[in-house]
Amino acid sequence: MQPNSDISFETALAGRVEDMLDACTRCGKCVEACPSVKPAGIADARSEDIISGVLDIVRSGDGPEASRTWAASCMLSGDCIKACDEGVNPRFLLAMARLAIAKADHELPERRRQGVEKYRDLGRDVTVLSQLQLDGEVLERLGQKSASVATPAEAPDFVFYTGCNVLKTPHIALLALDIMDALGVTYQVMGGPSHCCGILQMRAGDIEMSARMGANSIEKLAQSKSGQVISWCPSCYVQFTETTLPTLERQRGARPFEMTPFIRFLGGRLAELTPHLRREVRMRVALHRHPGVAGVMEAATDILQAIPGVELVDLNQPAVGLQSVSLAVLPAFKRELQLGELEAARDAGIDALVTVYHSEHRELCAHERDWPFRIVNILEIVGESMGLNREDRYKQLKIMQDADQIISECRDLIAAHALDAGKARDVVVKAMLGDQPLPLNGGR
Incomplete structure (x- = not known):
């Protein structure tokens, strides 16, 4: 055609x-x-x-x-x-x-209602959890203020597309920017609910709204010199590369850009990255793996093996799914896999279980309280070798396991962002403490 x-x-x-x-x-x-x-x-x-x-x-x-x-x-x-x-x-x-x-x-009005409701819930959760951890200046760096989405005077090498949910664990996205800065890569950050990929509307069955939101975001993303968008979120990546971009190409005859996952981008620049990995990181680590985006786990393995001092241990556990949240369709199977990996990590005597994506980091990080190893994101280890550090505030807060204590700890930022403390507490209960497929205390 x-x-x-x-x-x-x-x-x-x-x-x-x-x-x-x-x-x-x-x-x-x-x-x-x-x-x-x-x-x-x-x-x-x-x-x-x-x-x-x-x-x-x-x-x-x-x-x-x-x-x-x-x-x-x-x-x-x-x-x-x-x-x-x-x-x-x-x-x-x-x-x-x-x-x-x-x-x-369902008829279209009901499908549209469901899509809007899911989108609003996501926007609220992302906004509140990011504001409980970051001040306005850092949020702007992550593309969450009006000045940060203005068209730059000169087109950057790349657009860095965060997606939405990584902003709940913002230290991961900030480390990605720090690493690109060290490599001399110029970029513009876009993401969050205002740059939705349309996946929630597509899941609800509202093709028209999904297409409208996805196409709107694509127009914003098509601003780099290279014609390349570096993406973080695997769900957004699949939505854009398997549904929206090929369909727009069928309409228009061309794609406005190509999209590359950040870890694969970093793995492709390993020769440039390696000279920056100057500090030895003496750790025995295992990689928490999800193979849904081709080449990402292989790139993550190459990156870890390039870090001086790191010993990579294979736990011989199943690797399934796009990311951890994708396993929610089979909740009992998901809990079984997570428990099996934690037990294997304990038995292997590793120092850290290393996540790649944000959803498994959110779900697994609080288990650090109960098991004899750390749970860290891969960019934290890369950053440590490069002399870069970003505090994992999400993990600190989630390990508290007390919504009132978390709100108390965040009271200054709640005031600075004019958040309603009661509504913020509701988000903490649902979207942070409730984001726990495998209950804690399993390792005690």
């Missing part, structure tokens, strides 16, 4: 979906490769029947129960993409199956 700017986003998306449906041979290799199948309880169903049912769901919003279960249980691991010999992206088709189910189950 030739590019046609006159067609709507939804029509262009439907065209992409139809092309994939036609290309799929229903061989079932994607199902066989998927780590969700067994814990979802559908291992006894024929793989060919499951994928055939998914195609039915995409077309009509209805299909066999095993196929609906597979769509709902997708952890976005990406193994299905590697297994396909036909150039089909089964992960994208599963997202389209979930979209079709949402559209079949």
Whole structure:
């Protein structure tokens, strides 16, 4: 199909979906490769029947129960993409199956209401948790003030796109900026709820609103000299690179930019990074792994091995999902995996369990209280070797496990940002202390 700017986003998306449906041979290799199948309880169903049912769901919003279960249980691991010999992206088709189910189950006003509600909740949680940790000047550096999103006098080398949720653990994003500064990379920071990728609206089944928000953010992001956006959030990366950007390309005939995950970007500049890794970091560490974005875990491994003094230990634990939050579709399986990794880390006698993404850092960091090793982000170790340091205030607060104490500790910033202390406490209870899939005290 030739590019046609006159067609709507939804029509262009439907065209992409139809092309994939036609290309799929229903061989079932994607199902066989998927780590969700067994814990979802559908291992006894024929793989060919499951994928055939998914195609039915995409077309009509209805299909066999095993196929609906597979769509709902997708952890976005990406193994299905590697297994396909036909150039089909089964992960994208599963997202389209979930979209079709949402559209079949609810009328547009209800889907739009759900999307708006999720977006508002996210915006509130991100804003409050970041403001409990950072003053206005640092928030501006992270693209959260009006001056920071103004068009710069000279286009930067890159746009650094944070996404939203990393702002809950802002030391990670700040270390990324510090590292780029040390490498001499120029960038403009964009992210937060005002630069939404549209994933919440897509999950709710509101294609029009998702397209509008995603396209609006894409126009803002297309401002670098290199035509490259460096991204942090893996969910935003998948939403943009598998749904929004290819669909806009079908409409317009070209993509406004290419997107590269930050860790893969850093791994690609390892020769430039290595001279900055001057300080020895004597630690035995294990990497908490999620393989959903190709090449990221391999780059993280290369980076850790380049740091003098670091010994990387393989805990031989399963690596599944896009990031930790993606495993929430199978909560019992997720708790089992997290407990198994913590026990393996204890038995291996490591000094630190190293996270890559923000969601696992939020979920795991408070376990440091109960287990004989630290839980740190990979950029903290890189920063330590480079002489860079950012306080992990989120972990300090979460380990307190007391909402009133946390609010008391943050009273100066609450006043500075004119936050309502009661509403801030509600956010702490729900979005910080409640973000704990595996209960604490497991290691005692």
